[in-house]
Amino acid sequence: xxxxxxxxxxxxxxxxxxxxxxxxxxxxxxxxxxxxxxxxxxxxxxxxxxxxxxxxxxxxxxxxxxxxxxxxxxxxxxxxxxxxxxxxxxxxxxxxxxxxxxxxxxxxxxxxxxxxxxxxxxxxxxxxxxxxxxxxxxxxxxxxxxxxxxxxxxxxxxxxxxxxxxxxxxxxxxxxxxxxxxxxxxxxxxxxxxxxxxxxxxxxxxxxxxxxxxxxxxxxxxxxxxxxxxxxxxxxxxxxxxxxxxxxxxxxxxxxxxxxxxxxxxxxxxxxxxxxxxxxxxxxxxxxxxxxxxxxxxxxxxxxxxxxxxxxxxxxxxxxxxxxxxxxxxxxxxxxxxxxxxxxxxxxxxxxxxxxxxxxxxxxxxxxxxxxxxxxxxxxxxxxxxxxxxxxxxxxxxxxxxxxxxxxxxxxxxxxxxxxxxxxxxxxxxxxxxxxxxxxxxxxxxxxxxxxxxxxxxxxxxxxxxxxxxxxxxxxxxxxxxxxxxxxxxxxxxxxxxxxxxxxxxxxxxxxxxxxxxxxxxxxxxxxxxxxxxxxxxxxxxxxxxxxxxxxxxxxxxxxxxxxxx
RNA sequence: GCGUCCGUAGCUUAGUGGAUAGAGCGCUGGCCUCCGGAGCCAGAGGUCGGGGGUUCGAAUCCCUCCGGACGCGCCA
Numbered sequence: 001x002x003x004x005x006x007x008x009x010x011x012x013x014x015x016x017x018x019x020x021x022x023x024x025x026x027x028x029x030x031x032x033x034x035x036x037x038x039x040x041x042x043x044x045x046x047x048x049x050x051x052x053x054x055x056x057x058x059x060x061x062x063x064x065x066x067x068x069x070x071x072x073x074x075x076x077x078x079x080x081x082x083x084x085x086x087x088x089x090x091x092x093x094x095x096x097x098x099x100x101x102x103x104x105x106x107x108x109x110x111x112x113x114x115x116x117x118x119x120x121x122x123x124x125x126x127x128x129x130x131x132x133x134x135x136x137x138x139x140x141x142x143x144x145x146x147x148x149x150x151x152x153x154x155x156x157x158x159x160x161x162x163x164x165x166x167x168x169x170x171x172x173x174x175x176x177x178x179x180x181x182x183x184x185x186x187x188x189x190x191x192x193x194x195x196x197x198x199x200x201x202x203x204x205x206x207x208x209x210x211x212x213x214x215x216x217x218x219x220x221x222x223x224x225x226x227x228x229x230x231x232x233x234x235x236x237x238x239x240x241x242x243x244x245x246x247x248x249x250x251x252x253x254x255x256x257x258x259x260x261x262x263x264x265x266x267x268x269x270x271x272x273x274x275x276x277x278x279x280x281x282x283x284x285x286x287x288x289x290x291x292x293x294x295x296x297x298x299x300x301x302x303x304x305x306x307x308x309x310x311x312x313x314x315x316x317x318x319x320x321x322x323x324x325x326x327x328x329x330x331x332x333x334x335x336x337x338x339x340x341x342x343x344x345x346x347x348x349x350x351x352x353x354x355x356x357x358x359x360x361x362x363x364x365x366x367x368x369x370x371x372x373x374x375x376x377x378x379x380x381x382x383x384x385x386x387x388x389x390x391x392x393x394x395x396x397x398x399x400x401x402x403x404x405x406x407x408x409x410x411x412x413x414x415x416x417x418x419x420x421x422x423x424x425x426x427x428x429x430x431x432x433x434x435x436x437x438x439x440x441x442x443x444x445x446x447x448x449x450x451x452x453x454x455x456x457x458x459x460x461x462x463x464x465x466x467x468x469x470x471x472x473x474x475x476x477x478x479x480x481x482x483x484x485x486x487x488x489x490x491x492x493x494x495x496x497x498x499x500x501x502x503x504x505x506x507x508x509x510x511x512x513x514x515x516x517x518x519x520x521x522x523x524x525x526x527x528x529x530x531x532x533x534x535x536x537x538x539x540x541x542x543x544x545x546x547x548x549x550x551x552x553x554x555x556x557x558x559x560x561x562x563x564x565x566x
Numbered sequence: 567g568c569g570u571c572c573g574u575a576g577c578u579u580a581g582u583g584g585a586u587a588g589a590g591c592g593c594u595g596g597c598c599u600c601c602g603g604a605g606c607c608a609g610a611g612g613u614c615g616g617g618g619g620u621u622c623g624a625a626u627c628c629c630u631c632c633g634g635a636c637g638c639g640c641c642a
Contacts, residue, residue, distance in 0.1 A: 121642090332636090333636065334642095335642075337570080414604090430572075445591085455604095
């Protein structure tokens, strides 16, 4: 699609004197396919050229009719509408989808860049709730999308394994904990203790001091404190790995906050040497009032570190050791100010990568309209959600496809896919009110719908037995309207990837693949494939396989499995 | 109070300067002697939160008001 747009823009630039690069962005898809395949509104040119838009459009139509690949050009109410030569174009798109679907999606725009993506980052000794789902799967999708676009990507899990909360964990465990009970169900028991700590702290605020005391002990290397802390981490990590395995999520590095304990002094010293550190109420801060921001606390008044300090050290580590020139943080929108402060401090430190830091914010996840709060023990366990979805998938399989092999495996792919897709399909900044009735509905714009479409295409190809034969679109076949609509969708894969990457927004890809599926299902419904006669049958089989490749790739990019049967 | 974000059909939402505002869920109706009905087709349902402005053209940009969420120094 890009090359044809380019050819059009070049010709229009010649005629109007406007830069071709700007014209490319003006080209759009007409609201109604009867108008044409591509359109260029000519209103912008009117002022400069001192002609009315309708006249410009019709002059351009004459000019463009001769371009290779353009079947028809006509003017309509200030718009220049263009129709492509269907069979030529069908061959080129289907061929690319069959030979190398990667090339259909990617122009390798990220070549030469390394990006560190920070995602998931669950807290040790706390359950993995649905709230953590968003960062985890948005981040995983961004990793795959950027890799597809040619970036070298380092996925980092910035585990919450340090901070005052562990002082609280330790204090609570020493007060009320019992080794035996914790050992049996570590995350759940530790969490119970943590919640109790906050409940009792409401009546006895001195508990907070006790928590801070134990955190200070931890930072100063107190032996028992460190042993307990290590234990909490081992147990939690084991539980998290299970969840990641179910979700199909992977990381290149597990680098928790504690990893930076010995790397913060360098940053603090540098801040001090550059005169950026000032004392304020006993704490050491970077004053950001010149940028209309509250100060960034670097050291608390009791001398212990804080998350901003760790984020600064982590940023340097990702740049220097991991080689990243671009840093991406997939973290909730409520931390927006924090990241603005950290990025500003990096800039003040003279880090050249500071301008290539992005906070990919997303909206809060609520449950039945209520805010989830780990402190108050209000959590929805992700494990429970996934299990329910998998059960529902299994139930539907038994109802609709009882002879399917590997029902458990497929039910897992479909159930998990439903949960992931439900989260990714909406623009990430919106709040999500998690409701089982939505997640467990497998009709309409859902993961199972996309997977079903993929399985259906696979089924046709299996029956045709053509998997080994080279397929392609025979040029003597003219695509009909339904086939053409599908081909045009496939042709937009590259635009979908580029936009998803530029906006760090997987929902772009999720919506794209929904459009592909709808176009394919329409095609499937209207046009017999296997019973067609040969040039047509070959064409439709090729289109089916091209579509299957595109769907499979898109599903992979947003982190869903693509079962061949379901 | 200040700052940021969000407000589009009953619900979830797409579209962020261009043609009659597009989908899905739910609701109503139609389509399996035919490649998988987790599908396809059609219908009802919209003062694009209100008002003002900029523009040939505004859901989209600016101002203002209303509603909601989040944030605003030692939690992350």
